[in-house]
Amino acid sequence: MSDTPLLDPALQAGNRRPLAGYEARHFLWSLNDGVATITLNRPERKNPLTFDSYAELRDLFGQLRHAPDVHVVVLVGAGGNFCSGGDVHEIIGPLVRLKAPELLMFTRMTGDLVKAMRACPQPIVAAVDGVCAGAGAIMAMASDLRVGTARSKTAFLFNRVGLAGCDMGACAILPRIVGQGRASDLLYTGRSMAGEEAERWGFFNRLSTPEALLDDAQALARDLAAGPTFANGLTKTMLHQEWTMGIDQAIEAEAQAQALCMLTQDFNRAYEAFVARQKPVFEGN
CATH class of the missing domain: 1.10.12 (Lyase 2-enoyl-coa Hydratase; Chain  A, domain 2)
Structure with missing residues (x-):
């Protein structure tokens, strides 16, 4: 007889909810050997986010807190780009017509995505190629590890569209990754940070080639998934x-x-x- 006590079925039912059968609606999802891969899949627009994809990502990362079959998450974009941020036509356009209560509903939803990413117990590996801008840069920042390419361009470009750089936790999290001075540079200017600079500054943990990026990110994820x-x-x-x-x-x-x-x-x-x-x-x- 095993010395390991059995988990009470009622406790398990309320706290362990596998995601093997999850069907994503606004991005691609796969799960193999404990490694889940989320692929932002609007390559014709460089994988921008919509209200729907923001909400689904927020809810999915929340569900990951109770998913014992997911050990590591890989976040990647399709078609040679990571994510261009919020869709200009489907998010930015509608936002200029909203009143303060609805705008706060939106900004809290985007912040809740970052909180859910940080609260899920699984390490998140972002595989960053090409454009990584706005909310895309934030999702890469909110991940635990980042594998990039030399041709990637990461931009916290909020001030380029008349907004403050303090978006979705950027002023709290980014300085802890690259330092206060470098974060100030990126957040005040909104400029693009090339891949080699991002690695030198510590934003990327390592660089890969575009062709090997996803394989390298998933190999790193498998190493983590094989751990305790x-x-x-x-x-x-x-x-x-x-x-x-x-x-x-x-x-x-x-x-x-x-x-x-x-x-x-x-x-x-x-x-x-x-x-x-x-x-x-x-x-x-």
């Missing part, structure tokens, strides 16, 4: 929560998180594999 996924989720949680903590608070939070990880079967598997001089096979529990 419960522990990876806690790493993501701590990276996010410790932004607002002092050092003493952070050390205590990490002590509690690490103690939880020491209770997992994956921790036991790692020890047993080390003793046997084998590579551990993690199962996420």
Whole structure:
């Protein structure tokens, strides 16, 4: 008999909702061996977002919090571009006719997408090629890891359309990735950041070729998916929560998180594999 207690069926029903059968409406979705791939799929327009795709992405990343069959997410655009931001005709045009309550409804929805991306426990790998602008740059920023290409152009171009650079958490998150001075440069000017500059500044974790980009991003995702996924989720949680903590608070939070990880079967598997001089096979529990 296994020493591992069975999960109460009622608890499981309320908190574990696999996404294997998910059918996306406004982008492409696939799930293989724990790696989910979201493909923004309007290549003829460089994959802009609409009200509908914003809402579906927000809701999907929310559902990922309860999806035990998804260990890592890859976010990519079709046709050689990542995402050109909000669709000029389907979002920007309607926005100029709305009143303040409806505008706030929209800006809160876009911010909720970023919050959902940061709150889901799965690491998100953005595969960035070509145009990565506006809300596209934000989604890349909100991902955990970014693989780019030399020909990519990332632009937080909000001030180019008469808006502030403080959009969807940019003033909070971007400085933590590239530093305050570099974030100020990008947010005040709205200029494009080429791929090699983005890697040099730390926005991209690595560069790939356009032809190998998706393969490289998915290979990175598979490596993460093969790791201790419960522990990876806690790493993501701590990276996010410790932004607002002092050092003493952070050390205590990490002590509690690490103690939880020491209770997992994956921790036991790692020890047993080390003793046997084998590579551990993690199962996420």
